[in-house]
Every structure is written in C-alpha cells, then in structure tokens.
Amino acid sequence: MDARFLGTAELVETPSAAVVVDVMRAFTVAAWAFARGAEKIVLAASLDEALALKEDHPEWVALKDGPPAPGFDAVNSPGLLRSADLGGRTVVQKTTAGTVGALAVKDAPLVLCAGFVVAEATAELLRARGCDSVTYVVTGEDGRADEDLACAQYIARRAAWDGEAVAGEYLRRAGASRAAEELAQGVREGAxxxxxxxxxxxxxxPFAMVAAVEDSLMVLRPYA
Incomplete structure (x- = not known):
C-alpha cells in the first residue's frame, strides 16, 4: 500500500483515498460526538457558514475552536463534549485545521477522518476497501504537526499489516508535540x-469516520 503524507496546502490533485488526521482535537472531538449519540457531523468551511447552518437548523449543535462564542453551542474539546447528550443530533463543526483538510479532499472517492481514538478501525477500513494508494492529510501546523504525522504513520503501517507498528512510540511523539504542550499549559482557549x-x-x-458530500455539504458519519 503506497502512502503519502502531505499538508493541506500541498494537495495538488484529488487522491483516490484520503485519511485526514487531526488528533488535537477536531477528529477526537468528532469521534466523541458520535459516541455521545450524534447522527452526523457537517463540516463547515467557515464560521459564517456554521452560524448560517445553525440559524437554518436551530436544533443542530454548532461547535468551533477557541472560547465559547455567540451562536455556538460547544467548543472543540473532547473533555468538554464527553458528557453531552447528542442522541440523534446533527453537529456542525468548524475548526482551524481538521475541517479545512477534509474539505480540501471532498472530491476524493474515499475520505476518512481520523485520530488515535479510531486508528485501528480506520486501518481496517482501508484494508477492507483494498486501497493501493492512500494520501494522509496532516492538518496541523501546515502539515508539520507531529501528533498528526505520528498518527498518520501509525495508521499507514497498521493498514499495511505491519506487525512492527508498536503504538507506544507514536503516542509518545504525539504526547511531546507542540499541540499537546500548549493544551497542557492552558495556552489554547476552549480546552x-x-x-x-x-x-x-x-x-x-470501534468505528471509522467516513466523510462524503451530501446535498452540497461535507458530512461525516461513523462506519462500524
């Protein structure tokens, strides 16, 4: 299985299969949203789009990066979202990196969104689909975020049935990343x-997360 690791800005062609990785925190939050009962997640291109969708659908739950803001129901934090009751709800998500990366590959035949919390399920789905070539979109820090690259490399090795892919080294890299340090020190708001x-x-x-265009919107759903 051929694997490429690119930042969002480095994408120059539509891949046949894409895994968009945002460990801290967009797609960890997305996974928690599904675990808390969300039916689907709409990935918004801008804060204005997220607010417009919320206005059109008041029952939807809108979340964003950073501190709480008028019009938004939640922030992009797994710790703050894990107690939410999202049963049957639609979530609108707009983040700095993760949602941007997913929208950049929206025309790909297969788009998966991932973090460590769904790593094995993501690798299993890539194997099941028989993907010969996969582009891993490293969303954070213009493609240089080590937590995202570590996760992408781990999933790639698991997808290739590499028995030597020991998770510990990849998790250590992620835990020592700039994003982890900033979150631990309270530098980032809404954490x-x-x-x-x-x-x-x-x-x-136990599920992967598949994104696809539905009625002109990029929609993320769990795939068990």
Whole structure:
C-alpha cells in the first residue's frame, strides 16, 4: 500500500483515498460526538457558514475552536463534549485545521477522518476497501504537526499489516508535540485539562469516520 503524507496546502490533485488526521482535537472531538449519540457531523468551511447552518437548523449543535462564542453551542474539546447528550443530533463543526483538510479532499472517492481514538478501525477500513494508494492529510501546523504525522504513520503501517507498528512510540511523539504542550499549559482557549489524555486514547472507539458530500455539504458519519 503506497502512502503519502502531505499538508493541506500541498494537495495538488484529488487522491483516490484520503485519511485526514487531526488528533488535537477536531477528529477526537468528532469521534466523541458520535459516541455521545450524534447522527452526523457537517463540516463547515467557515464560521459564517456554521452560524448560517445553525440559524437554518436551530436544533443542530454548532461547535468551533477557541472560547465559547455567540451562536455556538460547544467548543472543540473532547473533555468538554464527553458528557453531552447528542442522541440523534446533527453537529456542525468548524475548526482551524481538521475541517479545512477534509474539505480540501471532498472530491476524493474515499475520505476518512481520523485520530488515535479510531486508528485501528480506520486501518481496517482501508484494508477492507483494498486501497493501493492512500494520501494522509496532516492538518496541523501546515502539515508539520507531529501528533498528526505520528498518527498518520501509525495508521499507514497498521493498514499495511505491519506487525512492527508498536503504538507506544507514536503516542509518545504525539504526547511531546507542540499541540499537546500548549493544551497542557492552558495556552489554547476552549480546552479541558483531560483533552491531551483523551486525544491519546488508542482505539477508544470501534468505528471509522467516513466523510462524503451530501446535498452540497461535507458530512461525516461513523462506519462500524
């Protein structure tokens, strides 16, 4: 299985299969949203689009990066979202990196969104689909975020049935990343003290997350 690791800005062609990785925190949050009962997640291109969708659908739950803001129901924090009741709800998510990366590959035949919490389920789905070539979109820090690259490399090795892919070294890299340090030090607003630990829970959830265009919107759904 051929694997490429690119930042969002480096994408120059539509891949046949894409895994968009945002460990801290967009797709860890997305996985928690599904675990808390969300039916689907709409990935918004801008804050204005997220607010417009919320206005059109008041029953939807809108979340964003950073501190709480008028019009939004939640922030992009797994620690703050894990107690939410999202049964049957639609979530609108807009983040700085993760949602941007997913929208950049929206025309790909297969788009998966991932973090460590769904790593094995993501690798299993890639194997099941028989993907010969996969582009891993490293969303954080313009493609240089080590937590995202570590997760992408781990999933790639698991997807290739590499028995030597020991998770510990990849999790250590993620835990020592700039994003982890900033979250631990409280530099980033809209965070919870447990966010880093929750983002590093390997295979917490048994589903992958597949994104596809539905009625002109990029929609993320769990895939067991």
């Amino acid at each position: 919870h003290p447990d966010d880093v630990a929750l983002c590093l829970e390997l295979d917490r959830f």
